[in-house]
Amino acid sequence: MTYTDPNIPPTERPVERHVEIRERSGGSAGWLIAGMIAIVAVIAVGFLLMRPAGPDQNQLTAAQEQGRQAGLMEGAQGAAQTAQAAAENAARDARSTADQVRRDTEQAAANASQSAQNAADRAASSTNDQAASPDNPPAQQPQ
Numbered sequence: 001m002t003y004t005d006p007n008i009p010p011t012e013r014p015v016e017r018h019v020e021i022r023e024r025s026g027g028s029a030g031w032l033i034a035g036m037i038a039i040v041a042v043i044a045v046g047f048l049l050m051r052p053a054g055p056d057q058n059q060l061t062a063a064q065e066q067g068r069q070a071g072l073m074e075g076a077q078g079a080a081q082t083a084q085a086a087a088e089n090a091a092r093d094a095r096s097t098a099d100q101v102r103r104d105t106e107q108a109a110a111n112a113s114q115s116a117q118n119a120a121d122r123a124a125s126s127t128n129d130q131a132a133s134p135d136n137p138p139a140q141q142p143q
Contacts, residue, residue, distance in 0.1 A: 055063075
């Protein structure tokens with residue numbers, strides 16, 4: 001612990017002062033850039049104020065008509081593609097049906113040929129059986 005006598009005046013401490021000297025350099029570059037930006041802004045505002053307010057009625061009508069024609073063309077192209085697909089499907093179905101009819105006809109012809117062969121064989125067999133039978137005399141042919 002320190003003892004301080006209250007009757008003794010306190011010692012004065014020396015006061016230190018700090019002085020900083022700053023040099024200003026390049027301060028005009030910022031003002032130069034700000035001036036350029038202001039000039040560009042003024043030109044932009046002038047451009048915006050000088051241009052026309054909007055399209056006139058003739059331009060709107062022409063744009064609508066052009067859009068309508070484009071829509072009609074797209075619709076016609078879509079319809080043509082749909083018709084072409086339907087025609088291709090119909091042609092494929094017709095080929096398939098024709099092939100099936102041809103196969104059925106060939107099978108019917110083969111069946112008819114086999115039936116005719118079987119009938120001829122039965123006829124020949126029954127003629128031979130009747131001729132060999134003693135109970136059945138040969139039929140007389142009309143004259």
